[in-house]
Amino acid sequence: MDLVARLAANLARVRQQISEASLRAGRRPEDIRLVGVTKYVDVQAARALFEAGLHDLAESRPQELWRKADALKELPSRWHFIGHLQRNKVERTLPLISLLQSGDSLQLLEAVSTAAVKQGRIVDTLLEVNISGDGAKHGFAPDFLRSALSTIGTLPAIRIRGLMGMAALEGGSERARRDFAALRELRETLKLECPPEIDLTELSMGMSGDFIEAIEAGATIVRVGSALFEGLE
Numbered sequence: 524m525d526l527v528a529r530l531a532a533n534l535a536r537v538r539q540q541i542s543e544a545s546l547r548a549g550r551r552p553e554d555i556r557l558v559g560v561t562k563y564v565d566v567q568a569a570r571a572l573f574e575a576g577l578h579d580l581a582e583s584r585p586q587e588l589w590r591k592a593d594a595l596k597e598l599p600s601r602w603h604f605i606g607h608l609q610r611n612k613v614e615r616t617l618p619l620i621s622l623l624q625s626g627d628s629l630q631l632l633e634a635v636s637t638a639a640v641k642q643g644r645i646v647d648t649l650l651e652v653n654i655s656g657d658g659a660k661h662g663f664a665p666d667f668l669r670s671a672l673s674t675i676g677t678l679p680a681i682r683i684r685g686l687m688g689m690a691a692l693e694g695g696s697e698r699a700r701r702d703f704a705a706l707r708e709l710r711e712t713l714k715l716e717c718p719p720e721i722d723l724t725e726l727s728m729g730m731s732g733d734f735i736e737a738i739e740a741g742a743t744i745v746r747v748g749s750a751l752f753e754g755l756e
């Protein structure tokens with residue numbers, strides 16, 4: 524089977540699972556956006572995934588994003604950035620992305636806003652929350668985020684669209700359900716308190732191993748890598 528056909532089959536399977544999970548949860552499948560994480564594969568496989576029909580693509584390392592976005596620049600893809608973005612890489616990254624999913628600190632958001640003002644753009648951003656409390660993970664601590672929202676709301680060139688989070692690595696699907704429920708509850712709490720400029724509609728949670736649990740818990744964006752590239756040599 525050629526690459527595009529193989530990826531189209533994987534994509535159909537993942538979309539089917541998304542659809543079934545949303546119907547089980549009483550949700551509409553079209554309310555969940557699938558983002559394909561291309562960090563494990565080369566440019567050729569990323570292109571093939573686009574050709575198989577997935578136009579939202581994501582990278583977690585700036586250099587890899589720059590490389591792939593440049594190699595595929597003729598395609599009308601939408602790139603998402605989902606990893607830790609060092610402040611010295613902000614300027615070069617912003618023009619390439621449609622959504623910064625990993626707004627993980629106030630310092631980063633300030634740097635993004637400053638660069639975006641210079642570039643004359645508004646950057647759609649999610650606030651990454653360290654929901655599992657894992658010390659090795661990036662992201663806002665929930666309590667700090669509550670206290671920082673009014674400052675975030677004053678940043679001129681950032682448009683907050685929601686929250687992003689990851690479940691703990693250990694603990695299986697029970698733990699994932701708990702972490703996702705916590706992120707959703709945090710979103711509900713913050714919605715009541717946050718300034719009107721901050722929109723918390725999107726909930727980006729769920730990866731290959733737990734996107735079904737995430738959809739049942741209310742995810743509006745799922746970030747799937749390995750499940751889309753299964754069976755490639």
Ligand SMILES: *Cc1c(COP(=O)(O)O)cnc(C)c1O
Nearest residue numbers: 560583605730731746747748749
């Ligand atoms: C790698 C990665 C994913 C996708 O992981 P898979 O388990 O391969 O689906 C999703 N989100 C983030 C932030 C990642 O770094």
